[in-house]
Amino acid sequence: MKYEWRKEEKELYLPKKKPMYIEVPEFSYLTINGKGDPNQPEFEERIGALYTAAYTIRMLPKKDIIPDGYFEYTVYPLEGYWTTDQRDDGPLDKSQFVYKVMIRQPEFVTPKLFRQILPMLEKKLSAELIAELKLERITDGPSVQMMHIGSYDSEPASFELMEKYAAENGLTRSSKNHKEIYLSDPRRVAEENRKTVLRFAVDQKV
Numbered sequence: 704m705k706y707e708w709r710k711e712e713k714e715l716y717l718p719k720k721k722p723m724y725i726e727v728p729e730f731s732y733l734t735i736n737g738k739g740d741p742n743q744p745e746f747e748e749r750i751g752a753l754y755t756a757a758y759t760i761r762m763l764p765k766k767d768i769i770p771d772g773y774f775e776y777t778v779y780p781l782e783g784y785w786t787t788d789q790r791d792d793g794p795l796d797k798s799q800f801v802y803k804v805m806i807r808q809p810e811f812v813t814p815k816l817f818r819q820i821l822p823m824l825e826k827k828l829s830a831e832l833i834a835e836l837k838l839e840r841i842t843d844g845p846s847v848q849m850m851h852i853g854s855y856d857s858e859p860a861s862f863e864l865m866e867k868y869a870a871e872n873g874l875t876r877s878s879k880n881h882k883e884i885y886l887s888d889p890r891r892v893a894e895e896n897r898k899t900v901l902r903f904a905v906d907q908k909v
Contacts, residue, residue, distance in 0.1 A: 704775075705775045705776060705777060706774055706775065706776040706777065706809075707776075707777050708776075708777060708779055708780075709777070715727065716780065716884060716886070716900060717850070717886075717900075718848050718849055718850050718900060719849070719850060720849060720850045720851075720852060721849055721864070721868075722847050722848070722849045722864055722865045722867075722868035722869075723847070723848060723849065723868075724845070724846070724847055724872065724874070724905075725845075725846050725847075725848055725902075726844065726845050726846070727842060727843035727844060727845075727846055727902075728842060729840055729841065729842035730807050730808075730840070730841065730842070731807065731808045731809075731810065731812055731838060731839070731840055731841075732782075732805040732806060732807050732808060732838070732839055732840075732841050733753055733756050733757055733805060733806050733808055733817075733836060733837070733838060734753075734803055734804070734805040734836070734837045734838075734839050734841075735749045735752055735753055735803070735804055735805075735832075735835050735836055735837070736801075736802070736803050736835065737749050737801075737802055737803075737804070738788070738799075738800065738801050738802070739797075739798055739800060740797040740798050740800065741797065741800065741802070742797070746802075748832065749804060749832070749835070750781060750804060751828075752824075752828050752832040752833070752835070752836060753781065753804060753805070753806050753836070754778075754781075754806070755824060755827050755828055756806075756820065756824060756836055757778050757779075757806045757808070758778060759820050759823050759824060760808065760812055760816070760820055761776070761778050763820075766823075770811050770812075770813075770816050771811060772809075772810065772811035773811055774809070774811075776809055778806065779806055779807040779808070780806070780884055780885055780886055781804060781805075781806060781884075781885045782804070782805050782806070782807070782882060782883065782884045782885070783802050783803065783804040783805065783882065783883050783885075784802060784803045784805075784880055784881070784882050785800060785801070785802050785880065785881055785882075785883060786800075786801050786802075786878075786879060786880045786881075787799045787800055787801060787879075788801055805839075805841070808838070812838065814838055817838040821833055821836075824836075843882060843902060843904060844904055845874075845904065845905050845906070845907070846882075846902045846903060846904050846905060847865045847868060847869050847874065847876075847902070847903060847905050848865075848900055848901060848902035848903075849861060849864065849865055849900075849901055850898060850899075850900055850901075851898070851899045851900070851901050852895075852896065852897070852898060853894065853895055853896075853897065854894040854895065854897065855883075855897075855899070858883075858899070858901060861901055862881070862901065862903075865901065865903065869905055873907060874905040874906070874907060875905060875906050875907075876903055876904070876905055877903070877904040877905060877906050878903075878904065880903070880904070881901060881902065881903040882900075882901075882902040882903070883899050883900070883901060883902075884899065884900035884902070885899055886898040886899065886900065887899070
């Protein structure tokens with residue numbers, strides 16, 4: 704039976720529309736870094752590279768390659784860490800955004816397997832994009848998260864709720880960095896209906 708993250712990992716990927724505390728374990732991710740406005744082509748190219756690699760791994764049995772521990776699964780959603788190089792308090796300058804976008808991988812995806820699939824990407828991706836792809840072990844650790852419904856530009860209202868929840872529960876935000884998990888395809892879902900999990904790391908107050 705196919706492993707469905709939407710059914711098996713609801714706490715991580717389908718939280719309610721109110722803040723909650725969660726401890727996120729370490730997982731493996733395909734990642735790629737970038738800087739700039741996410742509305743520009745460079746961002747879409749990096750996302751495309753991630754999905755190309757993720758689906759290449761997912762479809763390996765079609766090429767008669769069955770890695771140790773392989774099981775049928777639904778590809779995980781796109782995630783991203785976001786921060787900014789902007790140093791002033793003026794209007795938000797999206798060209799200064801710094802990001803790491805990623806797609807989580809099952810535990811059978813090892814560094815050896817990652818190296819094995821890279822030559823398979825050469826007909827679909829540029830050498831520059833392939834060189835930027837990485838397989839990393841990442842943990843969000845202790846965090847506050849919630850489901851945000853609406854446009855990306857309306858996220859500050861949800862972050863305000865999350866910061867209030869953190870303060871009321873003896874938690875402090877570790878940094879201004881945050882993670883977004885994209886559950887809706889912006890090409891197919893209207894802005895007001897988009898679902899995005901928002902998450903930021905926290906420290907417990909002593």
